[in-house]
Amino acid sequence: MVIPITTGKGRSSRMHEFWEALTDPHVDFLRIALLMGLLASLAFGMTGSLVVVKRISYVAGAISHAVLGGIGAALYLQTVHGLEWMHPLLGALLAALLAAVIIAWIRNNGFQREDSVIGAVWAGGMATGLVFISKTPGFVDPMSYLFGNILILSRTDLYLVSILDLLLLGILFVQYNRLQALCFDEEQARLRGIRVGWYYTLLLCLIACTVVLLVSVVGIVLVVALLTIPAAMAGQHVRSLGAMMALSSLLTLFFVSLGIVIGFLGDWPAGPAIILVAGVAYLLQSLLKRVAA
Amino acid sequence: MSEPAVIDCTEITVRYGPVTVLDKVSFVVPERRTLCIVGPNGGGKSTLLKVLLGLVRPQSGTVRVLGREPRQARMRVGYMPQYVQIDPLFPIDVEGIVRMGRLKGRGLGFYTREDRMATRQALEEVGLWEQRREAYINLSGGMKQRVLIARALVNNPELLLLDEPTAMVDAHIEARLLEKLKELHNRMTILLVSHDATFVSGLVDEVLCVNRTAEIHPVERVRDKSVTRLYGEPVQHVVHGHTHHHGEGEEQPDA
Numbered sequence: 001m002v003i004p005i006t007t008g009k010g011r012s013s014r015m016h017e018f019w020e021a022l023t024d025p026h027v028d029f030l031r032i033a034l035l036m037g038l039l040a041s042l043a044f045g046m047t048g049s050l051v052v053v054k055r056i057s058y059v060a061g062a063i064s065h066a067v068l069g070g071i072g073a074a075l076y077l078q079t080v081h082g083l084e085w086m087h088p089l090l091g092a093l094l095a096a097l098l099a100a101v102i103i104a105w106i107r108n109n110g111f112q113r114e115d116s117v118i119g120a121v122w123a124g125g126m127a128t129g130l131v132f133i134s135k136t137p138g139f140v141d142p143m144s145y146l147f148g149n150i151l152i153l154s155r156t157d158l159y160l161v162s163i164l165d166l167l168l169l170g171i172l173f174v175q176y177n178r179l180q181a182l183c184f185d186e187e188q189a190r191l192r193g194i195r196v197g198w199y200y201t202l203l204l205c206l207i208a209c210t211v212v213l214l215v216s217v218v219g220i221v222l223v224v225a226l227l228t229i230p231a232a233m234a235g236q237h238v239r240s241l242g243a244m245m246a247l248s249s250l251l252t253l254f255f256v257s258l259g260i261v262i263g264f265l266g267d268w269p270a271g272p273a274i275i276l277v278a279g280v281a282y283l284l285q286s287l288l289k290r291v292a293a
Numbered sequence: 294m295s296e297p298a299v300i301d302c303t304e305i306t307v308r309y310g311p312v313t314v315l316d317k318v319s320f321v322v323p324e325r326r327t328l329c330i331v332g333p334n335g336g337g338k339s340t341l342l343k344v345l346l347g348l349v350r351p352q353s354g355t356v357r358v359l360g361r362e363p364r365q366a367r368m369r370v371g372y373m374p375q376y377v378q379i380d381p382l383f384p385i386d387v388e389g390i391v392r393m394g395r396l397k398g399r400g401l402g403f404y405t406r407e408d409r410m411a412t413r414q415a416l417e418e419v420g421l422w423e424q425r426r427e428a429y430i431n432l433s434g435g436m437k438q439r440v441l442i443a444r445a446l447v448n449n450p451e452l453l454l455l456d457e458p459t460a461m462v463d464a465h466i467e468a469r470l471l472e473k474l475k476e477l478h479n480r481m482t483i484l485l486v487s488h489d490a491t492f493v494s495g496l497v498d499e500v501l502c503v504n505r506t507a508e509i510h511p512v513e514r515v516r517d518k519s520v521t522r523l524y525g526e527p528v529q530h531v532v533h534g535h536t537h538h539h540g541e542g543e544e545q546p547d548a
Binding site for chain 2: 174178181185188189190192194195235240241243244
């Protein structure tokens with residue numbers, strides 16, 4: 001899953017390699033990765049801010065882990081039953097949307113304890129995926145799904161994330177005020193005639209779409225960190241949800257870009273490098289805030 | 294001729310599972326009255342507010358608010374929750390919160406010029422127009438209260454419901470809130486939940502004592518025995534530096 005980088009060279013040599021890879025017209029993986037970072041930042045910033053203000057990072061975690069169930073099932077159906085059209089991405093999307101609708105439905109109707117259902121979806125999705133993968137003939141490496149690899153993305157991935165960004169921007173443009181009300185004060189939103197259950201389901205479906213398309217950047221396990229850390233950092237410096245989304249997107253862009261560079265130079269997997277950069281920044285911000293207080 | 298009823302509850306019963314929270318509660322509130330709902334914790338005060346807002350549907354009985362089903366009357370009702378129920382870390386400014394009170398469930402979710410005008414009017418009414426760009430997180434408890442009152446007033450409601458408006462605020466803020474409610478008293482019907490009946494003694498026309506059942510008392514009749522019976526034990530109020538012991542034959546309550 002890691003793009004092999006020549007080892008044993010000095011930092012300046014690796015920097016030179018990085019610059020060559022970035023500017024070589026015949027090699028576009030690094031440019032695609034950075035462009036993906038830019039596009040992903042928008043989706044992460046917008047959806048992540050909603051996740052943070054609504055305090056549902058555990059729901060996003062459950063949805064992202066359920067994605068493995070869809071990927072595993074799709075790989076199995078493709079390989080064993082010859083369903084070529086069942087692309088892993090389609091399986092991931094169906095699983096994520098199913099998880100989102102189940103969690104929203106349980107929550108809206110209060111049939112079960114929401115946290116128990118989230119736990120079941122979280123672990124059940126992973127277990128389903130691993131069983132299907134183990135039963136799929138040939139070698140399937142779950143690591144790239146679990147931890148992602150932004151350096152092996154194609155132009156198709158860029159198009160899909162562009163479409164996701166447009167979809168998110170469109171929905172947020174029209175429904176921003178209602179989604180903000182849902183996240184700020186659900187009771188008040190209900191009193192204003194807003195169909196809270198419907199909007200909560202919409203919110204979880206937006207999270208599901210974002211998670212699916214961005215799993216390729218940092219993987220199933222790490223996606224929640226990139227959804228929440230930049231938004232949590234941004235939330236401490238703004239007075240509106242819109243500003244939080246904008247600042248969160250900028251922070252995500254910075255973390256993804258720096259993570260790609262550090263991963264390239266240090267021969268680290270890019271996904272964990274991105275998360276470590278974000279995590280260290282969050283830690284520093286928290287320490288500085290504490291010192292300032 | 295009798296005054297038109299703003300609230301008309303007839304034998305409403307609310308159960309949460311096996312627990313009966315409100316048992317055949319009946320009462321009528323005429324126009325432009327101010328009622329204080331008092332009662333012990335778990336006695337059904339908040340449930341009663343939720344019934345009036347249409348958030349909880351009673352298992353039996355009928356509720357009419359402004360002559361309609363509670364859900365249909367919502368747009369003419371202002372509601373102020375306890376400010377501690379609101380996420381203090383949410384990134385939003387004062388104007389954003391008040392404007393949220395103008396949101397509608399239908400059509401595109403954009404605010405109109407009228408919404409912005411109504412928001413300004415409500416903020417001016419509570420004296421917070423100058424602070425409209427302040428972040429909610431930076432406000433004091435008293436200012437948060439005023440923001441939520443402005444949000445409740447932004448639709449110029451005919452009925453105002455306030456849940457524990459004096460909880461977690463100091464005596465100075467309490468006094469300012471009382472002044473504001475006295476102004477509103479002439480324009481609309483007000484129902485407020487309060488543990489502190491003395492706080493509203495100069496404002497309320499009647500006290501609605503709620504503890505599974507409900508009974509309306511004119512203010513002057515709420516004396517030792519009724520308060521003690523309601524809470525099931527002697528009750529002590531500590532308000533504005535004065536201490537009132539109820540039920541021990543000492544001082545008479547203000548309410």
